[in-house]
Amino acid sequence: MKKVCQVMNPKVVTISPDKGIEHAIRLMDQHGVGSLLVVQNNVLKGILTSKDIRKHDRNRLTWDVMTPNPIVINENANIVEAIQVMENHCIEHLPVVDEERKLLGLITKKDILGLFGSFTDPLTGLPWGTLLKHMAKDLLLNGNDLVILFLDLDDFGLFNKRFGHVIGDKIIVCFSKMLKRVCDPEYDLPGRYAGDEFLVISKRNQEEAKKLAVKILNEPINIEGVPEVRVSIGIAGGRRKELRDTNSVEHMIDELLNLASRASTEAKSTRVKLVVA
Amino acid sequence: MEKNKTITLSMNITEFEMPPMRDVIVIGVAAPIGPEAARKMVEALSPEQYEVLIVEHEKVEALVVRKPILQLIDKSKLVSEILEEVSKIMTPKIVLRISLNVSLNITKTFNE
Numbered sequence: 001m002k003k004v005c006q007v008m009n010p011k012v013v014t015i016s017p018d019k020g021i022e023h024a025i026r027l028m029d030q031h032g033v034g035s036l037l038v039v040q041n042n043v044l045k046g047i048l049t050s051k052d053i054r055k056h057d058r059n060r061l062t063w064d065v066m067t068p069n070p071i072v073i074n075e076n077a078n079i080v081e082a083i084q085v086m087e088n089h090c091i092e093h094l095p096v097v098d099e100e101r102k103l104l105g106l107i108t109k110k111d112i113l114g115l116f117g118s119f120t121d122p123l124t125g126l127p128w129g130t131l132l133k134h135m136a137k138d139l140l141l142n143g144n145d146l147v148i149l150f151l152d153l154d155d156f157g158l159f160n161k162r163f164g165h166v167i168g169d170k171i172i173v174c175f176s177k178m179l180k181r182v183c184d185p186e187y188d189l190p191g192r193y194a195g196d197e198f199l200v201i202s203k204r205n206q207e208e209a210k211k212l213a214v215k216i217l218n219e220p221i222n223i224e225g226v227p228e229v230r231v232s233i234g235i236a237g238g239r240r241k242e243l244r245d246t247n248s249v250e251h252m253i254d255e256l257l258n259l260a261s262r263a264s265t266e267a268k269s270t271r272v273k274l275v276v277a
Numbered sequence: 278m279e280k281n282k283t284i285t286l287s288m289n290i291t292e293f294e295m296p297p298m299r300d301v302i303v304i305g306v307a308a309p310i311g312p313e314a315a316r317k318m319v320e321a322l323s324p325e326q327y328e329v330l331i332v333e334h335e336k337v338e339a340l341v342v343r344k345p346i347l348q349l350i351d352k353s354k355l356v357s358e359i360l361e362e363v364s365k366i367m368t369p370k371i372v373l374r375i376s377l378n379v380s381l382n383i384t385k386t387f388n389e
Binding site: 056 | 309311313314317
């Protein structure tokens with residue numbers, strides 16, 4: 001997973017906090033930018049946007065108009081963390097700093113989307129399994145234990161054949177929306193694995209994961225003119241009391257994923273709906 | 278035809294008081310200077326004599342107060358009294374200066 005420092009733009013337009021707003025306006029016009037990073041002794045002090053300028057008298061110093069202590073990201077964070085920060089705070093630009101808050105560059109949503117876009121499913125907006133596995137790795141390395149829910153839509157191939165792929169896509173979208181609604185972003189990371197298969201990587205324990213699975217099973221997926229869509233769920237993990245060995249994190253995730261996938265196949269074949277590995 | 282052009286120069290000369298500020302400066306939220314500019318100004322003209330107080334008010338952004346005043350009267354009390362009075366005449370775009378007189382009246386009674 002690429003780090004922010006590998007993707008950022010190191011050339012940023014900055015201004016000293018002691019400069020006046022007239023100077024800031026000239027800089028913005030000169031560089032064709034809508035915001036300036038306010039820097040003193042290489043340390044990021046604030047951000048000045050054209051919106052800030054419109055609210056104040058042009059005679060003012062940058063100090064008195066800027067937004068102090070903007071949201072930043074550490075140079076060693078990965079691009080997934082960067083996107084999460086941007087989405088949580090509804091921002092498009094993120095200054096990149098080192099441990100001492102010295103400004104190193106700027107990363108924008110546009111910079112990441114080209115890379116990130118390949119990691120998300122354009123139909124549902126959910127991350128693909130590849131990205132989810134990276135997120136799972138980060139969670140484990142940060143000391144969280146994981147449980148994986150593997151969700152497989154029942155008889156989906158028949159839906160596509162009988163009602164057409166357009167209806168099939170609608171079902172996938174409908175299911176994804178339900179999944180996003182039911183999952184708690186504090187604990188759960190929903191994603192699309194492939195075709196009619198979905199994943200939820202969760203920080204819950206197994207008991208809580210079962211409750212989530214039951215909640216999902218009880219949510220009807222109804223498309224007009226189409227019989228109700230059902231899902232089979234397999235669960236693996238969420239029972240350890242100690243931290244897992246972080247040396248084999250990727251192997252651990254693959255193992256859990258396999259267990260959950262096989263459990264969902266068993267749920268489907270036995271019509272049990274939910275199986276715990 | 279005679280042409281006569283004269284220039285008249287009129288000057289009004291007064292002393293620039295040092296320091297030029299009074300006891301309190303009241304900075305409006307949309308005033309031409311902000312608290313940091315005011316802080317730099319008072320520090321340059323009268324080092325360590327003034328304190329900048331940022332306030333939560335619809336028209337006032339900050340007060341710059343001469344420090345000795347704050348030794349005679351509680352800070353929050355002073356701020357609330359000033360804000361109460363200036364908000365009646367204040368607009369967000371202006372900077373006001375206030376001269377303050379603070380006197381302490383003490384009466385003691387004791388049994389002889």
